[in-house]
Amino acid sequence: MEKCYCCDKHLEDIFYYCSPCDFAMKIACVEKQPLLSVHHLKWHEHTLSLFPRHTSLTCDACALTHSTCHFYVCPPCDFVIHQSCISLPRVIRISRHPHRISFTPSFDQRDWFCSICRQKIDNRYGGYSCFNGSCSYAAHSRCATQSNVWDGIDLEGVPEEIEEENEPFVIISNGIIQHFSHGQHHLRLEDSVWGDYDESKLCQSCITPVYFGNFYSCMQCKFILHEKCANLSRKIYHPIHPHMLTLVGGYGNVQILKDCCSACQWICRGAFVYECKKQGCRSFRLNVQCATISEPLVYKGHMHPLFLTSKPLEGRKCSVCENYTMTFNCIECACDFALCFRCATIPQNVRYKHDEHMLTLSYGEETIKNWCEACEKSINPKKGFYKCDEYCCVTLHIKCLLGNELYINPGYSSYASNGEKVLVMPNNQHMSRPLCSHCKKRCLRKLVFKVSRFIFCCRNCVSDHMYLSL
Template sequence: MSSVQHSPLSPLFCPFHRLHCLFDPYNELTIINISCYLPNVEGHHLYPLYWCNNKESGDESLCHACTFKGIGTTYYFCHECEVSFHKECVESPPLIKSIYHSKHPLQLVQDESAGIYCSHCESRSSYQDAKLYYYCFTCKFSLHPVCATTPSFLNFPKRHEHDLNFFPRKADLTCDVCGVVDSKPLIYVCLQCDFVVHKNCIYLPFVIRISRHDHRLSFAYSISRILSCGVCRQKVDENYGSYSCTKDCSYTVHSRCATREDVWDGKELEEEPEEDYENLNSFEVVGDGIIQHFSHSHHMKFEKKTTENLYDDDEKRCQACILPVYGGGVYRCMKSNCDFVLHEACANLPRTKQHIAHPNPFILQVSDTKNIFLCEYCQRCLYGFRYVCSKGDESISIDVRCAAISEPFVQQCHPHPLFLSNELGKSRPCSICENEKVQTLNCIECIFFLCFYCATLPYKVRYEHDEHFLTLSYKENESLNWCEICEEIMDSTIWLYTCHECGTVFHIPCLLGKCPPYVKPAQNLSFNGTKCNIVPNNRLTRLICYDCDGRCQDKLMLEFYDEDGRNLFCYRHWEVADLSA
């Protein structure tokens, strides 16, 4: 410890041992009725606490009684335990009366389950140690010792010009900042202005940027007209606070929706310079139809593909999305011995991108296209270009198809636009694969949900025994009974691929296989740090899968080599997602 001022030995009992004196392993809540000023405790050694004034400590030090950071510069330190404590946690009496809960006294307790939270700061303890709270067993009301001693009024002129006083009664009052009637948070009022605000809404930011919109949003207490929220798609009350686009593009979001952890990155941008997430082009124009793409060392020339010879050219795939070049514009490497090719849309992918499902921006990564990665949203194991976000606790990768999904999302099989309007943490069944997913694209006009896996299924595909394109659709014609590949009866409520010219139908997995069309045979790949190959399974005798010990029907297999020799795996054993018929 630096800058520690040693004072005479304090008669205070170290909170660590004060808690352990009464610890009951059979109860989640242990009542603390030992005073913090005991000179001796039978059977327990009394550890002295030193009163410290350490300016270098700041707000990152952890109090080991309530297990929260923000210990400040003045606190107690136990040399025997080598831990620090809030002054309020050390000096906490067993029973108090608090203005925040005047009906009943609050009992000091130790919470072992992390099942209660502070009603003042609305935070739960984040560690599996002893958590110190003041608790009302009648009302299930709790406070941290620090929060229990805070003043009953708040002064924050940026939110309101007058002092805000704590309102002690539980009442159905509408918060002027978020527009929600919620008696769970503490409520503060200004009687002079008839202003009501939740404790957790007082310090909401004034200028933010969210994942669902390209421009910044600014907080306002009212709007001039009734609009729908850009996150939940519900009505926004024009008489209460919300966030609106600073570029006057009629985009508005509820205060609570805009500050959800999956929507907002937590940054206040009121005095920060503007930042454009998509300000970097992926290529430089060097001539008429000739570009220098940042992912490739050679010049690339634009070509207009026709619909002839498409299936014959299936091996020539886009390096970004690994899909065949089925027509439209492409950029092809000008060197005769280089087969590097990009769809026109893939060549124009932005270097930096904001995605609707994540609050932080993604960076386009092409340096490790030989690495198989797991897409966070569709849960496919893929390779090719990917977008990576390394901000926060972990790195997240998504493929270029999921990254291209924006709102409103147009699914050609569905008549209405789709929006990512899930409630936080709530899962829904996908209308195509029926798997429960937390993040789905939803129709606000009918009951239709689409997971990212099915949203990125190709709308048009080719089949080697059909000269026409097959399209993804919902089975409406009861006469279409047989899948052309497996020859099994088709369910009457199933999504499938159809040839409208020939009248044939196919199960999605039968046509695409367990291995999606975004993967092709490739050599010298890396999967979880192990070298591997993706090999075709098109011989007269099918290859045997190492895991299931059977001959695989998939078109592609994953090939590993170890000290025992060659190992082959079906795609379903190394991909996380599984689309059933």
């Protein structure tokens, strides 16, 4: 939640906000008359006087010139500071850097760039730099104190605590572990044979198949984890949230299908998720794919690296799916390319049960065959598709290969619709694809939705059927 830059308290339902400056103030603070002078030794040795006019002076603390906030000045020293900047913290911990960072009134004469917005820092003005002497991390004052980066706590004078790392598993013997999410059984490390591919065998963490490489398999049941997923840290910081996130997951119990990933909006119940345990923002969660993606993001469909430069409450148009949401952004001159988390986390390489080779994700590339192998409809290369780079000429829509619901665990997920329990099941229960009870078309995706004796191809058909049944 945003805080008022004047009183540093949480904003109410109605407040003043300037999106270019990320400046927000409560109505009461705007209407309140400022003090004519202040004495604040942490910021300046002399008494500061209120500047009587609204003007575009440059604040020595934040390097911004917006005049929506009152200025205080020290004429003999040529010192200028916003009223709101007087309350800037001295020492903070942000989610984008492992060390504490502290306020500095100016930077040395090197070229400094803000590690949050990726823009150049003016050395003459204040900002934040890393506590660790061997680290060159730096950030603008307003960037470092954004509500999606900083937790609002000033750590000046607070001793730094070393957070203990909880290991995700206990080693039982060579190649055998006991994972925290599956404590009742032991898991054995195995190697996926290249030609032995079963699309129904899903990693219970990321809900994607084991295409190749090592994985852990339960010695008593069907529980599977990619080796990478088994080693996921149990606690992390993520660039888009100010608090620590905790990995939660389980197996064997039907999961309620109601929560979405806060980054990509895919439904993420039934998979492992990173959740915020802090009171007030327990609804924040990330699926494994969004939690482990990092910046700079190297995307095959764009020539420049992408960064998370968006401010709180700011959404941009994704250049691929054209939805307005939180995005990775290109910072190169005259380039406004943006990529949302949903598009950024689509797997680059996948397997198809009717092709022995790996398929790769392609955007805008020419292909010999411009129709989908599964649905036999045309493919728009600009929207993305999977293709075989060998001589098979296999091409598939992204949704036809991955499905409409990417990270739902079939057989272990359910939700309620108009009081009816809806089971999410794998679409491999019959010799042929079943007919949807609502749209009367074949259920071609990997999942089907079952309500009593009815089968549906998607959640939209479930909702429409329930609506008509009222």
